[in-house]
Amino acid sequence: MSSPNFIDYVKFCSRSGHGGAGYLHFHREKFIQHGGPDGGNGGRGGHVILRGNAQHWTLLHLKYRKHVIATNGNRGEEQDRTGHDGEDEILDVPLGTVAKRADTEEILFEITEDGKEYILTPGGRGGKGNAFFATSTNQAPQHAQPGEPGKEEWIVLELKLLADVGLVGFPNAGKSTLLSVVSAAKPKIGDYPFTTLTPNLGVVSYRDAHSFVMADIPGIIEGAAEGKGLGIRFLRHIERNSLLLFMIPADAKDIGVEYDILLNELRKYNPELLDKKRLLAISKADMLDDELKEAIKKELPTELPSVFISSITSQGITELKDLIWKNLH
Structure with missing residues (x-):
């Protein structure tokens, strides 16, 4: 579920x-x-409305819509007839979309339910006709109200992927390879940094016909929270994940140091991310013998459940799924 057309930010x-x-x-x-x-x-006047749509997973269809305009309401008519309302402009957006005002960064709402509608920019109210102002002492009112003007504002939509498990790690930690092994997703895989330039989603099958959704987030580097590398562009996707799976390769110089750097970047971006459940997977474990594994275990954070895996040989994959499912439920 990845594409070069993945768009997670639009402004209009x-x-x-x-x-x-x-x-x-x-x-x-x-x-x-x-x-x-x-x-x-x-x-x-017509409203501009956002509607959650579970069939969408990107904001691509809104990328080139720089102006979204609803129609005006009609004038009232004789015989006390109310004019037709303006036609609403309804935009379908993926679940996990956050609407903000562009000038103030104020969050208006977040869309998490399929089919639920939110009024983004409300239309102006219709004016009252002179029949409304008739009273026993003023039986022939000579005035009617003008309609209320509509609103115009710049809006930013940001998409935060909804997933059960988010993969967190440096570039080349094996996140995309793991996702391709445990799900039907086909992310781009290569032996160089920043192979993954867009988030990937995959549905992971589990025992007894159960499943969970895993998201491969583009690699984080030290300083990402300040905009280095791919910056904070993809860090926001981690906010929606129920559980964070940290992935560090077995050939890392210091697994503990790499874990601390990743954790620190999440802390600087949003301290609330540290409240999420965390697991640790040591990837590329097929290059380790039992003696090396035991030595590495002594260096791992004691408070963090961990597992050694190899996406190439499937070593530890079943154990990893069990660990994820246990912590999700």
Whole structure:
């Protein structure tokens, strides 16, 4: 579930419709020369609405929409008829989308439910017609309200992938290889840094027809929280994961130091990430004998459940799935 067309950030101008004006009108018939007021209310302007859609997993379809404009409400009519409401502009977005105001970075809402709709930019209210203002002491009001103007604002949409397990590690830690082995996902794999330039999602089958979703996040480097490497562009995807699986290769110079660096980058980006459950997988374990494994175990963080794996030989893969499932449930 990866593509060069994966887009997780868009910015556009959202403009709702103006409300229709109320109508100033008096009832007239052949034998009724001085009928009462019957001007109707104006229709409301169209809203700009975001709707969660589980069939979408990228914001690509919105990449080139720089202006999203809803239509205006219609003017009220005679015989106390309300004008038609403006047509809403509904945008389907993937689950995990966060809507913000571009100028203030204020978070408006987060979309996590399929089919649920949120009004992003509300349309203007319709004006009242003169029939609304008729009273016992003012039986022929000579005024009606104009419609309320719509709003125009710049909006940012950010996508945070929804997954049960997020893979965290430096470039070339074996994250993409693991995902390709345990799921049907086909991420790009290569023996050089930053092979993965977009997040990948895969559904991992487990015992008794159970499954969970795993996300391969592009590699983190020291200083990522300050924008180095791929920067914080993909760190936000980790926020949505229920469990974080740290992956460090067996040939790392110091596994403990690498783990501390990764943890520190998450802390600097968002300290709340440290509240998530964490597991540690030592990848490329096929190059280790039992004696080396025992030596490495002594260096691992004692509070962290860990497992040695090899995606090439499938060593430890079943044990890893069991460990993940136990901590997810």
